[in-house]
Amino acid sequence: MQVEVTFPELPAGTLQIRMSRSSPGRYALHEFAKNVYDVRVTDGGGKPLIAARPNPHQWDVSGHDGTVRVTYRIFGDRVDGTYLSIDTTHAHINMPAALMWARGLERRPATVRFEPPAGATWRVATQLFPGADANTFTAPNLQYLMDSPSEFGAFALRTFSVEDSGGRKPTFRVAVHHQGSDEELAAYARDTEAIVREARNVYGEYPAFENNTYTFLADYLPWANGDGMEHRNSTVLTSSGSLRASRAGLLGTVSHEFFHSWNVERIRPQSLEPFNFEEANMSGELWLAEGFTSYYGPLIVHRAGLTDAATYARSLSGTINAVMFDPGRRIRTAEEMSRFAPFVDAATSIDPTNFSNTFISYYTWGAAIGLGLDLSLRERSDGRITLDHFMRALWREFGKSGERVPGYVEKPYGIPDLKRVLGEVSGDPAFAADFFASFIQGHEVVDYARLLGRAGFVVRPQNKGAAYVGSLSFESDGGAKLVESVPFDSPAYKAGLERHDIIVSLAGRAVRSADEFERLLREQKPGSAVPIEFERRGTRTSATIRPIEDPRIEVVPAEEAGQTLTDAQRGFRDAWLRSQSPQR
Numbered sequence: 001m002q003v004e005v006t007f008p009e010l011p012a013g014t015l016q017i018r019m020s021r022s023s024p025g026r027y028a029l030h031e032f033a034k035n036v037y038d039v040r041v042t043d044g045g046g047k048p049l050i051a052a053r054p055n056p057h058q059w060d061v062s063g064h065d066g067t068v069r070v071t072y073r074i075f076g077d078r079v080d081g082t083y084l085s086i087d088t089t090h091a092h093i094n095m096p097a098a099l100m101w102a103r104g105l106e107r108r109p110a111t112v113r114f115e116p117p118a119g120a121t122w123r124v125a126t127q128l129f130p131g132a133d134a135n136t137f138t139a140p141n142l143q144y145l146m147d148s149p150s151e152f153g154a155f156a157l158r159t160f161s162v163e164d165s166g167g168r169k170p171t172f173r174v175a176v177h178h179q180g181s182d183e184e185l186a187a188y189a190r191d192t193e194a195i196v197r198e199a200r201n202v203y204g205e206y207p208a209f210e211n212n213t214y215t216f217l218a219d220y221l222p223w224a225n226g227d228g229m230e231h232r233n234s235t236v237l238t239s240s241g242s243l244r245a246s247r248a249g250l251l252g253t254v255s256h257e258f259f260h261s262w263n264v265e266r267i268r269p270q271s272l273e274p275f276n277f278e279e280a281n282m283s284g285e286l287w288l289a290e291g292f293t294s295y296y297g298p299l300i301v302h303r304a305g306l307t308d309a310a311t312y313a314r315s316l317s318g319t320i321n322a323v324m325f326d327p328g329r330r331i332r333t334a335e336e337m338s339r340f341a342p343f344v345d346a347a348t349s350i351d352p353t354n355f356s357n358t359f360i361s362y363y364t365w366g367a368a369i370g371l372g373l374d375l376s377l378r379e380r381s382d383g384r385i386t387l388d389h390f391m392r393a394l395w396r397e398f399g400k401s402g403e404r405v406p407g408y409v410e411k412p413y414g415i416p417d418l419k420r421v422l423g424e425v426s427g428d429p430a431f432a433a434d435f436f437a438s439f440i441q442g443h444e445v446v447d448y449a450r451l452l453g454r455a456g457f458v459v460r461p462q463n464k465g466a467a468y469v470g471s472l473s474f475e476s477d478g479g480a481k482l483v484e485s486v487p488f489d490s491p492a493y494k495a496g497l498e499r500h501d502i503i504v505s506l507a508g509r510a511v512r513s514a515d516e517f518e519r520l521l522r523e524q525k526p527g528s529a530v531p532i533e534f535e536r537r538g539t540r541t542s543a544t545i546r547p548i549e550d551p552r553i554e555v556v557p558a559e560e561a562g563q564t565l566t567d568a569q570r571g572f573r574d575a576w577l578r579s580q581s582p583q584r
């Protein structure tokens with residue numbers, strides 16, 4: 001892609017031009033300067049200027065005449081929410097991955113003009129402000145510009161509007177670049193509308209979207225990478241799945257990302273405001289910003305009538321197992337896991353890590369906390385107070401109040417604010433203090449079996465009586481070679497197994513593959529002492545492994561477990577999972 005940037009009306013002195021190192025909604029460094037080449041700099045009269053290079057991301061330009069014009073080419077071939085992809089079907093543009101900007105000009109408005117390849121009849125889908133013609137747009141400042149991904153291509157477009165109780169009636173645009181049929185697109189737009197309507201009921205109203213419009217930018221293409229990325233008035237949704245084959249997964253992402261237009265875009269942690277394009281952005285609040293969003297994603301899909309109770313319950317099983325039995329929970333709190341995002345959020349480096357032992361995703365742990373807090377609030381208030389009330393209170397105090405300057409949040413929150421608001425909403429500051437100390441800044445988990453029991457869900461063993469030695473990952477291409485760290489304190493760990501060990505026998509029988517190991521393990525009894533042999537870096541070792549009973553659980557509706565739902569359980573479940581529409 002050819003890019004031309006003009007910086008006019010400059011003060012005298014050196015202009016520091018930058019490529020971003022990070023992108024809003026992503027917390028690792030992505031070093032976007034790496035794909036820039038053929039950089040040329042001139043002044044307003046076209047005279048070439050030499051740029052100094054103080055670091056890999058910066059071009060320092062002096063001796064200009066008040067205008068600096070920089071042109072460059074940039075390579076991009078990844079369709080997702082973070083990078084850039086240019087091909088014959090579209091330009092899929094995440095601004096930090098594509099645009100140079102200049103220090104000191106962050107508050108200036110910008111104009112962006114998209115020029116299609118010769119002969120292409122491409123249109124632009126974006127949250128940028130409409131400009132002088134169909135291919136020209138503006139942004140009020142750098143924060144807004146960088147937050148405005150743009151799909152430039154021949155996408156299909158559907159629009160609808162929905163009213164809220166506050167008298168707002170935003171327009172929703174669904175721009176989809178895909179290879180499916182119009183019927184599939186119509187069904188997808190209908191499901192998206194159902195999600196958009198149901199999400200509104202959590203907060204009672206929509207945010208004041210700039211230009212009164214919110215845009216879904218979806219690229220569902222076999223060569224796309226799976227992603228979803230939130231922005232103030234839009235989201236990028238990408239997947240190699242199709243509308244036909246991957247409906248549930250795609251809608252889950254729609255729901256998650258749309259919920260972000262309140263939670264993180266406007267109810268925003270102080271640690272992310274304003275977003276820093278020059279450094280990794282660290283936040284101790286992602287258990288709420290991402291985690292609670294992950295809790296609400298499938299909940300809203302379910303409330304909108306797009307999944308059944310058993311499917312919803314199954315989604316909870318994975319969340320609870322991931323948190324209950326992961327050794328990482330003893331090592332870092334949910335707040336500390338959130339601060340780990342710069343190392344795990346699409347971060348890449350080549351040295352091995354011990355993350356399978358030391359890290360739990362703040363998405364998953366945060367979703368588990370959201371579930372626990374919602375059910376706890378409902379239990380202690382007989383259903384009068386719910387997590388929706390907490391989110392609404394955060395919205396009123398932090399989200400809604402600060403919508404004056406597009407691209408900025410006037411009143412971001414900190415963890416003490418969250419604790420105080422939970423105390424106010426629950427009417428019990430001691431409960432709030434204890435909840436934070438135990439579950440967010442501590443290492444405990446709520447009693448899911450009891451709380452889910454209130455809603456008529458049964459928490460039971462997934463594999464009753466089955467032998468279990470810990471969650472092990474094997475190399476996929478044959479042999480029983482361990483690829484990940486062995487979970488701390490698991491039977492496998494106690495037997496001395498480690499990453500890269502090759503298991504050669506179990507219970508005196510040869511093991512030639514991961515499947516064979518699993519099959520032999522199934523024949524063992526929990527509590528028994530089983531001989532195991534493994535090879536490590538050329539040396540064979542004999543040891544004893546003592547399987548335990550598989551602790552992992554599943555969540556099922558009581559009626560599926562052969563139990564009768566009580567009226568109290570039915571009432572609790574309905575209040576929690578039914579559509580919250582005021583019209584009902």
Ligand SMILES: [Zn+2]
Pocket residue numbers: 230256257260289290293
């Ligand atoms: Zn998210």
